[in-house]
Each structure stands twice: as C-alpha cells, then as structure tokens.
Amino acid sequence: MITLKRVSKFYDTNTQVLRAVDFSLGKGDFFFVVGDSGAGKTTLLKLMSGEEKPSKGSVLLNGVADVSTDSRVIRSFRKRTGFVHQDFKLFLDRTVLENVSLPLYFGRAGTGIKRISLFGGSVKKVVLDAMKLVDLPEKMFNTKVGNLSGGERQRVAIARAIINRPDVLIADEPTGSLDHNHTWAIIDLFQKLNLKGMAIILATHDRDIVRKVRKPTAHLEKGVLRFDTREGACLF
C-alpha cells in the first residue's frame, strides 16, 4: 500500500531527520512507531501521508505511483487516508460538526458514504456515528472546538480521521491527551477498525500500549529505523 524506499529527509544540511529508511505498510497491517522525542516519528508519518516530500529516496503508493511527483494520485490517496495529528490541527473557532465533517467534502469511492456537495447536503448522521465511535456525546455536536478539553479535542481529531472509513489510518500520538479509560477505548476502536481491514500506523510514547496490544513495532533512533515484527516487542 505505502512503501518507503531508501527515504532520507533533511531539513537543512546539518539536520538529517531520517536516514535511508525502508518501510512498507500493507492492507490490514498494524504498526507502532516508537522513539524518543525528535527521533523523526512525525516526519516519517508525514512522509507516508504525502504531507512531506523525501529529500532522497521515494515514497510509493501501491508499489507504483511516486507521492513526490503525481499530484492526482496523492490526492486520491489522501481521500483514502486518515491522519490524526499530534497537535490535532482542529479549527477552534468552528463546531465539532464543522471539524469532523471536513473530509466528507472530498469523499471517497466505495465507502457508501455520500460526498457532501458544496451546494448542500446533510451530514448529521454520519458525523454523529463517528462521534459515537470515539465516545463524544451528541450534545457536543454544535459546540465550538475551542470550548472543549484537550482529551475531547483529541477525540474530535480521531473522529475526523476515521469518518471517511479510510484504508489507512496514520496516527501521531493519538492518545497523548487522553485519560486512561479513553486511551484504551481509542486503542480498542483502532483494533476493531484494523480487524475490518484498515491499515494503521501509530506513533506513541506509551510503552504500556505497545506491550499490551502486541503488534509489530518500528523503532526510530537518530533517524534510523529498526524493525521488530515480533508482536508486542518494545525496544525502548
């Protein structure tokens, strides 16, 4: 599905974030990405989503299309990808409905979810379903995101990432602001989605999650990716 071939990323000549990373995420895979702060986890995820372009090497979709060059392919891929950002990237001055429904404007084929037309259409039911999955109460539907707590915002971001039933979910510290119960509720949700065929790559600092969920883990250290496919292997 997504293949990184000898991918390196420099932000300037002295800052090399990733060094010749090889990685492949297939349909239905579930990977953890672990590593210290600044190890390059977020950069790796952004490269996988096409948000960043590699300085060297290539990011291939379905083994063929290069993310760096084919904008039409990357646009189509993005419609099939959900991304939970570490800093949520929500619009604080807009309601939960407006935030969660955003991906629906771009739609994606094969999900049965109707794309919202720019000239009208109701999305309430689809948004409420996504909110229910992340345990956000219905009454928050029209609440401005700026009035929510950190944990609630994080769940809004997750609802937004999964509303289009993506093939791939890329999650950067998706449980960083959640309490214990909500953390596990979200991890359970991810596992259920994974069982339905959604490929998931999840960057986290939480050793507990990696140990208990028992999924293959990629460890980033100084830009080098070490890989352990033993489920639950925690290299830190």
Add this chain to the structure above:
Amino acid sequence: MPILSIALAGMRRRFLSTLFTLFSTAAILIAGTILGYWSYWIHGDQANLKAHRSVAVFVSPKHANEADSLLPKILAMTGVESATIVEAEEFMEYLGEYFPDLQGSIDEVGTEILPTMIQVGFDKSLSLVARENTVRGITSVKGAIRVDDGAKQVSGAIASLNWLSVGAGIMGACLWLVLVVVSFTHFQGVQFKELQEIKLLRGFGASESWILLPWIVEACVYATFASMIGVLVLWFGRGELAVLFNQFFETLGYERFVINSEAALWAGVVMFLAGLMAHIIGGFAALLRGKFA
C-alpha cells in the same frame, strides 16, 4: 449552501481585513464609476452637447416675410427634428437672462433691428458627417443668409474637453488597477493567515479548485456589496454630483448632468463586474505568487 458559509466564515474570521477590503473596494469603484460616467457624458455621448444638436439660421431681410415658407424646406432635410421661428420677445427674454446690457441697448433702438431667426434642432442620432451635410444644405436654402453653427464655434473647446474625457477615463482605469492591487494584498494576507487550513484541506485530498472556490465566492460577495454601496452613494449623492458637474459643463452648452434610475442601474452592473474581475485577478495573482495554486 456550504460553499457560501465557508466563504462567509472565512470573511468573519478576518473581520477587520474584510471590512477594509469591502469599503476600499466600494470607495474605489465609486470614484472610478463617477470618473467613467463623466467621461462618457463629456465625450462618449455627443448628444449631451446642445451645440451639436442645433443651429441658428438667419433669414435675409428681403425674405423676412417668407420665413414661414422656409420651414418645410428645412424640416425636409436629413436629421432635422424641428425648425421654429424665434420670436423677437423670446430672443429678448434670452438676452435679458444672459446679456442684460445688450438687451437694454436693443430696447433703446427697437426690436425691428433684430434679424428673423430660425432655430433648427437635429435628431440625437445624427452622425457628425450627416450633420455637416445638412448644415451645408440649410446654407444653400434661398433666403437663409447665414447659419450660426454653435458646434463649430466651440469646436476648439470641445476638442480640449475630449482630452479631459480621455484623462478621466484613464484615471478610472487606473483606479481599477489600484483595486486589483488592493485585492492582491488582501488575498495574500488571507493565504498567510489560512496557510494551516489550506495545508489541512490538501491533506484531505482537496483539489486546487476546491481551495479556490470559497475565495471566488468571497470575490463575488465583495463585488456585490461594494456595488450595492456604490449605487446607494451615487443615488443619494446624485444631486451634489450633478451640481458639481453642471456648474461648469452646463454653461459650456452641455445638457444637465443627471443620474437617473437607469444610469444608477448600469453603474451598479459596471461596478459589480469591475469589482468581481479585480478581485478574481488579484486573488489569482496572489495564489500564483504564493505558489499555492
């Protein structure tokens, strides 16, 4: 309609910048439209110049009693709309209004010295060439000793006024360019402020047109409201504008400058289109420069 609410939400978020852009658009459009309309009044529509639409024909004293018989001959000529004998009382009234000293002098010697005069009016649609031919024809009518063509007498002044009209037109066009620059600056600011949003929308697979569409709607909103403000200002200020214009041009022989409902409607349409084009061009230029398009 989500597209409209997305555009309006963006404008609400940038409230001060939106207000500035809206009012500066309205001000520039009003100034440009006034200049353009004046330019058209002076030069574009020659029918507004009274001197172009009439001549005075003086009848020879020998044929003074046959002046009535000249009227059908003159009326039969191309483009002649009216031909009337100017009565001595009527002429004296005119002199009394504009040249009271002359009226006093004539009064002393008696109105018998006044020649018989026929006022000839031309059709508004008469071209300048056809008009000249008709004037030549009137000159050759038996009994007409002299044709006093006001347009010829003021031709030098009219030529200068035409340049004034061209200048006003150019200034109107320059103001429109200023509006393009205002719009360019505004949309550059929008890009800077909404960079994160643009990036996020791209992350969801938004196409270029999807990102542009709310801005085009925004341009439509500016054009609509600015032209509405413009029409209101023109309508309520039409009296003052007419006075300002007429105190100079009416004395030169122009028709009274008026802004009627038809002119206001046309001004509204022109302002809307000019505003829309300026914002779309300014917006696209900003996008190209910002390399987001």
